[in-house]
Amino acid sequence: MAFEGLTERLQNAIAKLRRKGKISENDVKEVMREIRLALLEADVNFKVVKDFVKQVRTRAVGSEVLESLTPAQQIVKIVNEELIKVMGDEAVPLNHSKKIPTIIMMVGLQGAGKTTTASKLAAKLKRENKARPLMIAADVYRPAAIEQLKILGKENDIPVFEMGTDVSPVEIVRQGLAQATANKNDYVFIDTAGRLQIDEKLMAELAQIEELAQPDEILLTVDAMTGQNAVEVAQGFNDQLNITGVVLTKLDGDTRGGAALSIRAVTGKPIKFIGQGEKMDDLDVFYPDRMASRILGMGDMLTLIEKAQRDYDAEKAKKLEEKMRENTFDFNDFLDQMNQIQNMGSLQDIIKMIPGLANNPALKNANIDPKDMERTKAIVYSMTKAERENPDLLNPSRRRRIAAGSGRPIQEVNRMIKQFKQMRDMMSKVSKGNFGGMEQMFGN
Numbered sequence: 001m002a003f004e005g006l007t008e009r010l011q012n013a014i015a016k017l018r019r020k021g022k023i024s025e026n027d028v029k030e031v032m033r034e035i036r037l038a039l040l041e042a043d044v045n046f047k048v049v050k051d052f053v054k055q056v057r058t059r060a061v062g063s064e065v066l067e068s069l070t071p072a073q074q075i076v077k078i079v080n081e082e083l084i085k086v087m088g089d090e091a092v093p094l095n096h097s098k099k100i101p102t103i104i105m106m107v108g109l110q111g112a113g114k115t116t117t118a119s120k121l122a123a124k125l126k127r128e129n130k131a132r133p134l135m136i137a138a139d140v141y142r143p144a145a146i147e148q149l150k151i152l153g154k155e156n157d158i159p160v161f162e163m164g165t166d167v168s169p170v171e172i173v174r175q176g177l178a179q180a181t182a183n184k185n186d187y188v189f190i191d192t193a194g195r196l197q198i199d200e201k202l203m204a205e206l207a208q209i210e211e212l213a214q215p216d217e218i219l220l221t222v223d224a225m226t227g228q229n230a231v232e233v234a235q236g237f238n239d240q241l242n243i244t245g246v247v248l249t250k251l252d253g254d255t256r257g258g259a260a261l262s263i264r265a266v267t268g269k270p271i272k273f274i275g276q277g278e279k280m281d282d283l284d285v286f287y288p289d290r291m292a293s294r295i296l297g298m299g300d301m302l303t304l305i306e307k308a309q310r311d312y313d314a315e316k317a318k319k320l321e322e323k324m325r326e327n328t329f330d331f332n333d334f335l336d337q338m339n340q341i342q343n344m345g346s347l348q349d350i351i352k353m354i355p356g357l358a359n360n361p362a363l364k365n366a367n368i369d370p371k372d373m374e375r376t377k378a379i380v381y382s383m384t385k386a387e388r389e390n391p392d393l394l395n396p397s398r399r400r401r402i403a404a405g406s407g408r409p410i411q412e413v414n415r416m417i418k419q420f421k422q423m424r425d426m427m428s429k430v431s432k433g434n435f436g437g438m439e440q441m442f443g444n
């Protein structure tokens, strides 16, 4: 999961202000020094850091903060807004052509994740827009690359156009596009060759493909784990091709986060998608505001809700939201949620998206055993219908019966019920738009 170190350092820097009723310019200076170090340590481009710190400092020494009774919160607000700005403010959607097909050319260094991302994106368009994409295998230097694209195509039921390795990439693209037109494919992905580093020959070839295909989108994939190097690569590609957007891959393995924070500011090109795992589902639209929340440890509830909604019907989601707001979320909903969460992926990653839990020290390095969830479920299964619907019924004798029925110690039953009630309260606050968690987090 990205940004752990940065999140912790930013929070520590801000936490120092927490008990001060009012703060001085010197306090602001001190916190800015720490924010600067935190960003540099996260491998953010130094020019970006310099501008960022300058912006935040200018705003922070203004009267809105110095005269505020909650200076730490004001600074969090400013840092949050400036983080959003540095990452480009708004999510930038994929370009679409007025006539079909929309042509998307994938470029990037070898291993950055082009082939995987092309397939993820094609699968996403198919899933969400009922699109009929075609993928063209134009990396003739690595037979394995063609094979990989064919496998991913087959797994996702997406046709792949290929002509082996003996035909020039430009010719493959020409014929692939002709086939897309004949078959009325609405999206075409061109998977191009990568190298270990930028070289002239490759760039010339990519420029030729660009010239021929006139793509609506040239998506550069860069590996977030390579930090500043990813930013340099982005700059290199951007100098020679008309890059229209960036996909930042492997954010799941990037603990520093420098690339995410630097690419937009350095290249001027938007990050459009982020890859957060090897599975086909692990590609998300890049939202600067959600990313800023995550960096500040404020969670990313929206992405979480979206993930949940992927296999959720709208009616049910609406009811759930009402229940959360009205504090009537019961054990049946809880069971439903647990089953859903288990389908959503690693629990650690999910926890980090929940405001208030995101940086809870008690959950740091928490190693959540999937068996724990099964035990919790066993406890819920031992409740009667009435008890599940009305957790307030759970008096000591009922709890003893549930403990016996589920084979779990009574202390565990008590703890689980207590945690359930706390969670219900927190959800109710969050869904009413009261992000009270933040105050607790920063001790204000």
Ligand code: GDP
Binding pocket: 108, 109, 110, 111, 112, 113, 114, 115, 116, 117, 148, 194, 221, 249, 250, 251, 252, 253, 274, 275, 276, 277, 278, 282
């Ligand atoms: P290409 O050479 O640019 O086409 O790169 P590939 O698509 O072959 O990807 C290289 C490796 O990175 C593969 O093992 C992918 O599964 C993996 N990969 C791609 N995107 C992600 C991601 O977002 N997260 C993780 N963890 N792995 C990824």
